[in-house]
Amino acid sequence: MMDARTKELIALGASVAANCHPCVRHHMGRAREMDIDRAEIQQALQVGRMVRKGAADQMDELIAEQHSGCCGTGGATCSETSEAEKVRETVRKGYGQIAQGQSGCCGAPPERLAEAIGYTSDELAALPEGANMGLSCGNPTALAGLQPGQTVLDLGSGGGFDVFVAAAKVGPTGRSIGVDMTADMVAKARAGLSEFSKKTGLANVEFRLGEIEHLPAADASVDIVISNCVINLSPDKPQVWREIARVLKPGGKACVSDLALKKPLPEKIRQSVAALISCVGGAVLIDETLRMARQAGLHDVTVNEKAYDIDVIAECNDELYRQVKESLPASVKLSDYVASVDVTARKAPAC
Numbered sequence: 001m002m003d004a005r006t007k008e009l010i011a012l013g014a015s016v017a018a019n020c021h022p023c024v025r026h027h028m029g030r031a032r033e034m035d036i037d038r039a040e041i042q043q044a045l046q047v048g049r050m051v052r053k054g055a056a057d058q059m060d061e062l063i064a065e066q067h068s069g070c071c072g073t074g075g076a077t078c079s080e081t082s083e084a085e086k087v088r089e090t091v092r093k094g095y096g097q098i099a100q101g102q103s104g105c106c107g108a109p110p111e112r113l114a115e116a117i118g119y120t121s122d123e124l125a126a127l128p129e130g131a132n133m134g135l136s137c138g139n140p141t142a143l144a145g146l147q148p149g150q151t152v153l154d155l156g157s158g159g160g161f162d163v164f165v166a167a168a169k170v171g172p173t174g175r176s177i178g179v180d181m182t183a184d185m186v187a188k189a190r191a192g193l194s195e196f197s198k199k200t201g202l203a204n205v206e207f208r209l210g211e212i213e214h215l216p217a218a219d220a221s222v223d224i225v226i227s228n229c230v231i232n233l234s235p236d237k238p239q240v241w242r243e244i245a246r247v248l249k250p251g252g253k254a255c256v257s258d259l260a261l262k263k264p265l266p267e268k269i270r271q272s273v274a275a276l277i278s279c280v281g282g283a284v285l286i287d288e289t290l291r292m293a294r295q296a297g298l299h300d301v302t303v304n305e306k307a308y309d310i311d312v313i314a315e316c317n318d319e320l321y322r323q324v325k326e327s328l329p330a331s332v333k334l335s336d337y338v339a340s341v342d343v344t345a346r347k348a349p350a351c
């Protein structure tokens, strides 16, 4: 059984270790009242300081370890993060220039490309000027079978093309939201809002600045996620699929048009900035897309290769595609490697 004096000395040491000044004052007073020997008090204080220093040292070591793993001193986590950030920055810069009209992704009139991939002339007529930038590779709004009243989220909305098309389909009781990480793209899309409202009488559209790897949308808040030629640009595609699964309501659906690989690209193309920006360099194998969507917890995942081939887009005489094509041997076509695909997936309904 511990006597009261020993208990008081332990309490004093623990107060020092915890760096609790009022506790130290209290137990010091009690020790004096109990007439405990000065040398014993000093010893308790010393033990307390040692414990505190040991804990602080350990904490410093832990912090140093974590830093060496994420801030440039050679740890794996750090180099992965900065590599991903570099890719995002390259993509943001490329699409910033496209938004400002300094560079284009397709030399053909955007309407011609849109009609080739299935948009109707009525859909195109309702669009505000400049929303269709000729950056698409599919028609996810058709795939989605949108219904009045639904909430739609478009990942990588660019000039707002599919967001406006979807808004007309979900009508005044629905909502159509675009997310894009390039400020100039969001500004361009927002510039079309009033023209769209005048043409259609709708005020159900909004554009949010953000990354598709960290969607600015609440959990289970969206009926349909769409995306058109964007996920290939992400340096962290599994995270994009997890975000899709997070924001979808139970029973909700993802409809994604994108480019996918039929076989691995030559290294020279994988490293090319032109290939990345033109949605080829970052594309992944069809099987990988199936795996990522399933691992994110989505069901009924399908990937369909589209009837028209990627050479239709590449033939647009576009500078970026020209650079990509030039890095392939003359006998090889882009469509030998790349296909335009439609991906659909569902979040399980609530029990």
Ligand SMILES: C[S@@+](CC[C@H](N)C(=O)[O-])C[C@H]1O[C@@H](n2cnc3c(N)ncnc32)[C@H](O)[C@@H]1O
Binding pocket: 088, 091, 092, 095, 132, 133, 134, 135, 136, 137, 155, 156, 157, 158, 159, 160, 161, 162, 179, 180, 181, 182, 185, 210, 211, 212, 213, 227, 228, 229, 230, 233, 234, 235, 279
């Ligand atoms: C090929 S364009 C497609 C634009 C639009 N979906 C269309 O069909 O017109 C790609 C768009 O995705 C955006 N983007 C690329 N990576 C992104 C990311 N990680 N997060 C958010 N937006 C991204 C770009 O800024 C660009 O506006």
